[in-house]
Amino acid sequence: MLEVAMLSTFLDHFGVSVSALSGVLAAREKGLDLFGVLVLAVVTALGGGSVRDMLAGDGAVAWLLAPGIFYTVCTVALVAFFICRWWEPPQTLFQVADALALCFFAVAGTRKGMGLGFAPPVCIALGVITGVAGGILRDTLLGRVPLVFQKHTYFYATAAFFGGLIYTLLRGPLGDHLAIWISISSAILLRLGAIRYRISLPSFTLKSNNDESLG
Amino acid sequence: MLEVAMLSTFLDHFGVSVSALSGVLAAREKGLDLFGVLVLAVVTALGGGSVRDMLAGDGAVAWLLAPGIFYTVCTVALVAFFICRWWEPPQTLFQVADALALCFFAVAGTRKGMGLGFAPPVCIALGVITGVAGGILRDTLLGRVPLVFQKHTYFYATAAFFGGLIYTLLRGPLGDHLAIWISISSAILLRLGAIRYRISLPSFTLKSNNDESLG
Amino acid sequence: MLEVAMLSTFLDHFGVSVSALSGVLAAREKGLDLFGVLVLAVVTALGGGSVRDMLAGDGAVAWLLAPGIFYTVCTVALVAFFICRWWEPPQTLFQVADALALCFFAVAGTRKGMGLGFAPPVCIALGVITGVAGGILRDTLLGRVPLVFQKHTYFYATAAFFGGLIYTLLRGPLGDHLAIWISISSAILLRLGAIRYRISLPSFTLKSNNDESLG
Numbered sequence: 001m002l003e004v005a006m007l008s009t010f011l012d013h014f015g016v017s018v019s020a021l022s023g024v025l026a027a028r029e030k031g032l033d034l035f036g037v038l039v040l041a042v043v044t045a046l047g048g049g050s051v052r053d054m055l056a057g058d059g060a061v062a063w064l065l066a067p068g069i070f071y072t073v074c075t076v077a078l079v080a081f082f083i084c085r086w087w088e089p090p091q092t093l094f095q096v097a098d099a100l101a102l103c104f105f106a107v108a109g110t111r112k113g114m115g116l117g118f119a120p121p122v123c124i125a126l127g128v129i130t131g132v133a134g135g136i137l138r139d140t141l142l143g144r145v146p147l148v149f150q151k152h153t154y155f156y157a158t159a160a161f162f163g164g165l166i167y168t169l170l171r172g173p174l175g176d177h178l179a180i181w182i183s184i185s186s187a188i189l190l191r192l193g194a195i196r197y198r199i200s201l202p203s204f205t206l207k208s209n210n211d212e213s214l215g
Numbered sequence: 216m217l218e219v220a221m222l223s224t225f226l227d228h229f230g231v232s233v234s235a236l237s238g239v240l241a242a243r244e245k246g247l248d249l250f251g252v253l254v255l256a257v258v259t260a261l262g263g264g265s266v267r268d269m270l271a272g273d274g275a276v277a278w279l280l281a282p283g284i285f286y287t288v289c290t291v292a293l294v295a296f297f298i299c300r301w302w303e304p305p306q307t308l309f310q311v312a313d314a315l316a317l318c319f320f321a322v323a324g325t326r327k328g329m330g331l332g333f334a335p336p337v338c339i340a341l342g343v344i345t346g347v348a349g350g351i352l353r354d355t356l357l358g359r360v361p362l363v364f365q366k367h368t369y370f371y372a373t374a375a376f377f378g379g380l381i382y383t384l385l386r387g388p389l390g391d392h393l394a395i396w397i398s399i400s401s402a403i404l405l406r407l408g409a410i411r412y413r414i415s416l417p418s419f420t421l422k423s424n425n426d427e428s429l430g
Numbered sequence: 431m432l433e434v435a436m437l438s439t440f441l442d443h444f445g446v447s448v449s450a451l452s453g454v455l456a457a458r459e460k461g462l463d464l465f466g467v468l469v470l471a472v473v474t475a476l477g478g479g480s481v482r483d484m485l486a487g488d489g490a491v492a493w494l495l496a497p498g499i500f501y502t503v504c505t506v507a508l509v510a511f512f513i514c515r516w517w518e519p520p521q522t523l524f525q526v527a528d529a530l531a532l533c534f535f536a537v538a539g540t541r542k543g544m545g546l547g548f549a550p551p552v553c554i555a556l557g558v559i560t561g562v563a564g565g566i567l568r569d570t571l572l573g574r575v576p577l578v579f580q581k582h583t584y585f586y587a588t589a590a591f592f593g594g595l596i597y598t599l600l601r602g603p604l605g606d607h608l609a610i611w612i613s614i615s616s617a618i619l620l621r622l623g624a625i626r627y628r629i630s631l632p633s634f635t636l637k638s639n640n641d642e643s644l645g
Contacts, residue, residue, distance in 0.1 A: 028634040031581070031633060031635060032575075032580065032634060033583075033631040033632065033633035033634075034631040035578065035587040035591075036578070036579025036580070036633075054269050054487070055265060055269070055276050056275050057274040057276065058487070060486050060488070064486060064548050064556075067548075067549045067552045081634075084634075085635075116275070118275075119282045121285070122282045126279075140355060140570060141575075141576065142575060143570075143575050144358065145247075145356075146356060148251070149245075149247045149248060149251025149254065149255075149356075150247065150248060151246070161250075200248060201249040202249055202296075203251075204243040204248075204252070204296075205300075270491050272483070272487070272488070272491065333495075334497050336500070337493075337494050337497045340472075340500070341494075351571070358573055360460055360462075360573050363466070364457075364462045364465065364466025365463060366461070371465075372469075373465060416464040416465055418462060419462060419467070419514075420461060420515075
């Protein structure tokens with residue numbers, strides 16, 4: 001089990017790094033200063049888990065108690081702030097890394113909810129919140145409608161939901177360990193498949209008199 | 216007292232359904248996908264109570280512990296997502312239902328604050344937060360200045376404030392039970408009267424060089 | 431020590447008053463009504479401390495338990511709503527007052543974090559959050575990119591960070607009392623010097639095809 005804990009810690013740091021990078025790239029589009037970049041990185045990477053922990057009311061949020069991931073986020077943001085002036089992460093690689101982070105966090109959030117004794121559907125909701133709330137906060141701070149609500153963001157939240165659902169279904173029959181890996185893997189496959197084949201959820205059709213049509 | 220508890224539970228589900236519907240209608244204006252619609256419905260319906268519970272620091276927020284209203288919100292959002300492509304709730308009926316939900320939540324939030332032992336003005340503030348914060352979050356996620364801050368939203372927050380104020384004043388002399396019904400009823404009357412006669416709070420005059428004047 | 435407690439209480443009320451005024455002035459630009467003005471004042475003045483307390487998970491947020499500062503904020507907002515139609519606070523005086531409030535709150539937030547036993551870098555982050563999150567929420571509610579993220583906001587968050595850093599460094603060798611005053615004073619000097627000499631953090635250069643360039 002030591003290896004599992006180490007892998008989980010590695011995925012934690014990997015996941016927040018990818019999210020922090022997405023915060024830095026969003027901040028670049030708005031011409032923010034170094035502090036804005038740091039805040040966007042922290043909010044994107046740690047916002048989802050923070051909202052989950054505040055809703056769950058279980059004492060301080062995770063990164064205050066174990067600040068290692070906070071240090072990782074700040075370091076990534078600082079380095080990326082200077083590097084991303086010239087360099088942009090290759091899009092495909094970034095999408096794969098982001099899908100891994102998303103699905104890992106969704107299952108981790110679901111597990112945390114089950115550990116606190118909430119009903120399974122609520123745990124899945126907490127998993128989705130862990131996966132997507134950081135990005136929603138990032139977009140809201142930048143004054144844009146969250147990407148995750150939009151049709152062309154193929155199965156982003158859906159993958160998070162699917163990961164949590166699979167985990168809650170398989171945990172009983174297969175045990176915690178196996179349920180984690182199957183749920184994360186299948187959620188990643190769903191997300192990457194949806195990007196590849198441009199599968200999206202149904203959406204409301206935008207009316208033509210909407211201000212978005214000017215953009 | 217069984218009937219009171221049943222009525223309160225009914226009003227809870229009724230109130231979050233109306234709020235969820237207002238979230239779906241707002242999501243429709245921006246052309247969001249199904250997940251965006253679900254999030255908007257959840258945020259609008261459960262956001263006010265969640266902010267109140269997080270500020271009050273009294274453990275997990277209500278809908279995590281008693282997820283019945285969360286299931287109601289998701290069901291309403293799913294059904295409305297498909298129905299609201301062709302159908303829109305009649306405006307007058309919707310405004311009456313929304314006024315009922317607003318005033319019920321405002322008084323319920325004030326009561327929860329008093330149960331936790333806060334000072335009466337703080338309890339009224341918690342009631343107002345319960346009633347209006349969901350709509351503020353909905354509008355913020357959609358990138359628009361919250362409706363409740365605007366002059367043409369006749370006495371929305373004012374009715375919530377009034378309901379909480381009447382409740383705190385009457386609870387001592389008349390008892391909890393009677394204070395609840397008088398405060399909710401009078402707050403609803405205030406809201407509907409303000410809509411009917413277009414009564415609004417004083418506001419700052421928008422300067423002509425403001426970007427809003429372009430809209 | 432009685433004098434210190436009294437001075438701290440005075441600075442608390444002074445600080446929230448200045449922040450509330452900045453919320454009222456922002457609300458004026460958007461033509462909000464009286465309730466919008468009250469919410470903007472409360473969010474700007476009490477938002478930073480509320481976010482800090484919710485993240486720290488230490489029971490109810492401060493202004494619910496000791497509502498004196500809530501009453502101060504509401505009073506300032508009401509008075510300013512009527513006065514600020516004709517009168518605007520002189521900019522230099524306002525900037526000095528705001529710098530004092532910012533640096534006091536940053537050090538107070540850092541101290542609260544240390545009292546709860548978090549790691550020093552996390553405490554500095556809590557101090558920065560206490561100082562700047564209210565203004566970020568204010569700007570987000572008004573649909574604009576937070577001022578504090580922008581290059582021309584000279585060393586705002588940086589001064590908050592600096593105050594918290596100096597406090598955590600000096601607290602051990604010099605004691606709590608002296609560390610407070612040195613850290614607040616030096617942070618104020620940094621902020622005012624940065625305004626005077628237009629020193630700002632490095633920032634991303636805004637690309638010309640950005641929507642901001644249309645504004």
